[in-house]
Amino acid sequence: xxxxxxxxRPHTILFAAGPTRTGQLIDRLCRSxxxxxxxxxxxxxxxxxxxxxxxxxxxxGPEGEGWLLSVVLDxxxxxxxxxxxxxxxxxxxxxxxxxxxxxxxxxxxxxxxxATT
Numbered sequence: 001x002x003x004x005x006x007x008x009r010p011h012t013i014l015f016a017a018g019p020t021r022t023g024q025l026i027d028r029l030c031r032s033x034x035x036x037x038x039x040x041x042x043x044x045x046x047x048x049x050x051x052x053x054x055x056x057x058x059x060x061g062p063e064g065e066g067w068l069l070s071v072v073l074d075x076x077x078x079x080x081x082x083x084x085x086x087x088x089x090x091x092x093x094x095x096x097x098x099x100x101x102x103x104x105x106x107x108x109x110x111x112x113x114x115a116t117t
Contacts, residue, residue, distance in 0.1 A: 003054050003063050013064030015052050015087070026050075026104075028069055029083075030088050042083075046076040050104065054087055057072040059112065064088065071102055 001015045012035040017026045020043070027050050028043035042049075049070040057066040066086040072095075073080050080102040081095040 001052060003056065005056060005059070006048055006063050008086060011063055015054060015064075016068065017051055018025070029043050029068065029085065029090070031064070031068075031087065042085055042090045042092065044072075044074075044092075046074055048073045048075065048104065049083065056112075059114075067093065067115075071098075073104065 002011050003013060006013075010028055012033055012041060012095045014032045014034065015112070016030050016032070018028060019026050025048050027048055028041045029049050030039065030041045032039050049072045052068045052070045054064070055067045055069060064087055066087050068083075068085040068090070070085075071080055072083045078101055079097060081097045083092065084094040086090065086093055106113065
């Protein structure tokens with residue numbers, strides 16, 4: 001997935017959810033910088049993330065800057081949480097625990113407030 005602000009424009013930052021090993025469950029979130037070749041990932045034991053979405057830090061900010069959100073299933077806790085990562089460093093900022101486990105394949109969409117008025 002790319003920063004939606006860069007659709008149909010040149011871009012270098014890609015975000016994805018994927019498995020550590022081919023054929024296994026998706027267990028990590030990744031950021032790839034195609035210009036530098038830098039690859040950063042987030043993973044946590046017994047956690048399986050869904051497709052990430054980017055919430056930009058600013059409408060006119062640099063590509064890939066903001067927060068990456070994903071719904072993650074923690075199989076040990078048998079619950080899901082919304083994971084918030086710093087999209088530049090892929091460091092965990094917060095977990096918002098949900099009262100239940102959500103199924104795999106859940107997708108989300110971020111719509112900035114100014115787009116709704």
